[in-house]
Structure formats: C-alpha cells, structure tokens
Amino acid sequence: MPLRRHRRRNGRLNRSIASVDKGTGSTSGHVCSQAAERTMCSIPALPEEIWHHIHSLLPLRDAARAACLSRAFLHSWRCHPILTLNRCILGSNASVPRENLSCIIDNILRNHTGIGIKIFRLESIFDACNYLDNWLQIAVTPGIEELTLKLCHGEMQYNVPCKLFSDEVQSSIRYLQLSLCAFHPKAELGPLRNLTSLQLHSVRISGDELECFLSKSPALEQLHVSACHEIMALKIPCVLLQLHCLKVSDCRKLQVIESKARNLSSFILMGAVVKVSLGETLQMKNLCMSHPNLICSARAELPSTMPNLEILSIGSFDQRVNTPMLPTKFLFLKHLSISLKFTSPSYDYFSLVSFLDASPSLKTWLLDVACPTMRHESFFGSSSELRQISEQHHGCLDTMKIKGFHSAKSLIELTCYIIKNAKSLGCLTLDTTFGELKCDNGMIGGRCAEMPKDFLTEAGRGAAAIRAYIEDKVPPEVKLTVVEHCRRCHFDSPCEWI
Numbered sequence: 483m484p485l486r487r488h489r490r491r492n493g494r495l496n497r498s499i500a501s502v503d504k505g506t507g508s509t510s511g512h513v514c515s516q517a518a519e520r521t522m523c524s525i526p527a528l529p530e531e532i533w534h535h536i537h538s539l540l541p542l543r544d545a546a547r548a549a550c551l552s553r554a555f556l557h558s559w560r561c562h563p564i565l566t567l568n569r570c571i572l573g574s575n576a577s578v579p580r581e582n583l584s585c586i587i588d589n590i591l592r593n594h595t596g597i598g599i600k601i602f603r604l605e606s607i608f609d610a611c612n613y614l615d616n617w618l619q620i621a622v623t624p625g626i627e628e629l630t631l632k633l634c635h636g637e638m639q640y641n642v643p644c645k646l647f648s649d650e651v652q653s654s655i656r657y658l659q660l661s662l663c664a665f666h667p668k669a670e671l672g673p674l675r676n677l678t679s680l681q682l683h684s685v686r687i688s689g690d691e692l693e694c695f696l697s698k699s700p701a702l703e704q705l706h707v708s709a710c711h712e713i714m715a716l717k718i719p720c721v722l723l724q725l726h727c728l729k730v731s732d733c734r735k736l737q738v739i740e741s742k743a744r745n746l747s748s749f750i751l752m753g754a755v756v757k758v759s760l761g762e763t764l765q766m767k768n769l770c771m772s773h774p775n776l777i778c779s780a781r782a783e784l785p786s787t788m789p790n791l792e793i794l795s796i797g798s799f800d801q802r803v804n805t806p807m808l809p810t811k812f813l814f815l816k817h818l819s820i821s822l823k824f825t826s827p828s829y830d831y832f833s834l835v836s837f838l839d840a841s842p843s844l845k846t847w848l849l850d851v852a853c854p855t856m857r858h859e860s861f862f863g864s865s866s867e868l869r870q871i872s873e874q875h876h877g878c879l880d881t882m883k884i885k886g887f888h889s890a891k892s893l894i895e896l897t898c899y900i901i902k903n904a905k906s907l908g909c910l911t912l913d914t915t916f917g918e919l920k921c922d923n924g925m926i927g928g929r930c931a932e933m934p935k936d937f938l939t940e941a942g943r944g945a946a947a948i949r950a951y952i953e954d955k956v957p958p959e960v961k962l963t964v965v966e967h968c969r970r971c972h973f974d975s976p977c978e979w980i
Contacts, residue, residue, distance in 0.1 A: 587617065588617070600628065602621040677699045678704065681704075688713065696719055748768035767793065802828070817847075820850070832869065846880065880906055
C-alpha cells in the first residue's frame, strides 16, 4: 500500500493536528516533506481495522504526526479512542498563550466524530468555561469508559451537567475523576452499573448527593474523596459489596464517616478528626489514620477489631500516653509505619516495643520522629544507664528505618533493643534529617534546604549518639546506614553537642 503525503482539505482539522506538534516543538513538518519526496514505501498490506487499532495505541502526539502522513491514519484520527488533552501535550512551550490551548482543543474535538472515544482526559486547562459544555457533549458518548476532568482554580464554578450520563454512558463508564468543579447528581440519575473507580478532588458536592450517587454505583471498587469541603457526613451504602478501597483526606467540614460496605479492605483517612464507623472490619488489611493521641488506642483496640491487618500506618501528634504492653497480637501485620509529631516530653519512645512484640510477622518498620525542636531530655548530660528488658527474639523484622533520629534516651534504648532482639534484621537506617532533598539530589540552586538551627544542633547530637551508643552494637551482617545533614551546606550550623 503506497504511503503518500495526504493533501489536507479540512482547514480546522489541519490546524488541530499541526497544533499538537507546534506545542511540543517537534519537526513533523520536516518529516512530512521528506515523506513527500518518496513516492513509495513498502508497508504490510494489513486490513484497515488493524491499522486503525495500531493508530489507537499511539500517544496523542505520535497519532497526530501519523495522520499527517497517511490517509488511513487521517481517517482514524477522527475516531481516535484516547484523547488526553493538557498543557504538557498541547503546549509545553511556555510561550504558548493560555487561550491558544483552548482553541487547539476546540479544533481537535470539533473535528472528531465523537465515535469510539474510550478514554477522555481534560487536565489543567485555563479559561475553558465557555467551551466545556460543547467539549463534553462531543467526548462523552456511548462506549466511553474513562472520564477525567481536572480543571483549574478559575473554573471551580463549572457545574458538571448530569445530562452527560445518558443511559448508554451509564452502562459503559468505569472510571470517573472530577477536580475543581461542582457536581450535583440528581435522584433521577440512572444506575452506573459498571463504575468501578470514583475520585473527587475539590468538588462542590454535598454528603447527601454523594450518598445518592454511590447508591447507584453497585460495582464501585475504589472511592477517593479529597478537599470536598461541603461534605459533613460521608455515608457508604451497603449496596457497595465490591468496594475494597476508601480514601478520605483534607475535607475540612467532615464530621462523620459511616461505612456499611462489608468487604472494605483498605481505609485511608488523612487530615481530619472525625467519628469513624466502619461496620464489619474483618476484611481490613490496610489501615492508615492520623489524629491526636492515636498510638495508644490503636495498640489497644485494633488487634481485636481488625485482626487481619497486614499494613498499618498511624500518625499522632501531641502524644502523651505511653504505649501499653498488652497480650493481644497483630498476627498478620507485615508493614508498620508510625509517625509521632510534637510528642509530650514525657512520652517514652521505648514503649513502642509493644508494637514489635505484638507483631510476630512484622517485616518492615518505619518510625518518623522528626520534629523542629527537641522536646525530650537528651541522653547527653543524663546520668542514668540505658534500660534493658527481658529478651524477646523476633525472627521476621528485616528492615527498620528511623527518620528524624535524635539523642532522646528512650529512642536510643528502643534502637538498641531492636538491634539486640531482631535476629533477622538486615537493614537499619538512622536518618538524623527531615528527609529533605539534598544538594546532590537535584536541588535547585545546588544547596540543601535551610533548616532551623535548633534542629541542626539536635541532628548533630543524634549522629553523635549513633557513634557513641549504637554503631558498635550493630552485628556485621546488618547494613547500617546513617544519614546526616550535608556539611557543605550546613557547615556553619551550631555544634553544641561536641
């Protein structure tokens, strides 16, 4: 089948194809000229459907270039099934004006047949309110499976029309992501029987409206809700038998989360202190939560309410009560992450041994105790000896990392206990920093981020404590990694610990 440069007849289509290349600074025009000089090019004589399928697998930029070279690809361009339209693809050149991007998208969609679109992503496009209704009418057609609408802050008033979800669209859509817009689904909306994933970020929607929408999505498997500040109560109906992952974060007015989805296995709650009722939790395997004084209650309650946990991430600030030693066990827990911020000076880090003793299957443990100011008594200057408790051998813990390591006596005692009793330990990382990017890791300006002098001073004490009390206790088979602040960028930091 000869490959000839196609004489483009539709002016608007030509501009939309060319715009994709111009925005990226490509040389497809030169490629087209070279192709025109060649009268013949041997390519396999395949059915048109196969070439259309090959074209559908190309990224948008490459699909546009191919449409410049081939009549067959020009035809399939009008039916391209995956349209990802954002500034990166259409105008990565900083000199491309915002309004030009809207015109480019408008040309592309107006010259698309609207047939065969499976995936439509519209992301971070400014000044598009006047176009959005038309664009969505063209793109959201029967057979669509994925719709992503991520607007910019200036477009937050846009209300996604419910009429988009016709009967045919309701039966085909599987993935829906909305950001920085309004969405007010009505009770008359029909069921979305195949919707498996719903993500809402900064969407103006009430709790009742969301509950109504969820009740019509029985196949939902994943629900992510973030920064939706009009939701006061999030209620998950019992019809969501397939829901296994629920993530909620930064919803300022949220007060209650009530789930009746009995097969929920992953629950993540960040940035909100709310009343949580999860109903049946025997299936729960991954839990991530953060709120004040959580550590103690998590150790006391979770082993009995969520006995099958495999991943546990808990964060607490202003922690005052020490972790109790209890007989209950996390029999299946493999990965543990604990973050403690602004803990009370009286809090005993050594009490966290309770989690290790309760987790016979634990493999990795990340402990984050980084804090701008030292609130505990430093072991330097303390006259007391390191505490020791009866040995408990742990045969599974392989990796331990402490971020924000400092010279608190109870933290040194915890570290020494782990070194002595975790017989399978292979990797121990003691990071005295905040974990920030360093100058040798691509920092802009070639310098590490500035840190408070008090923190740098305590980081120095932490490094000294490692050398004085920990290094010589580490068995040769354990890889010890000590992370310190860069001396080149922090050479003038105070070193009161010396």
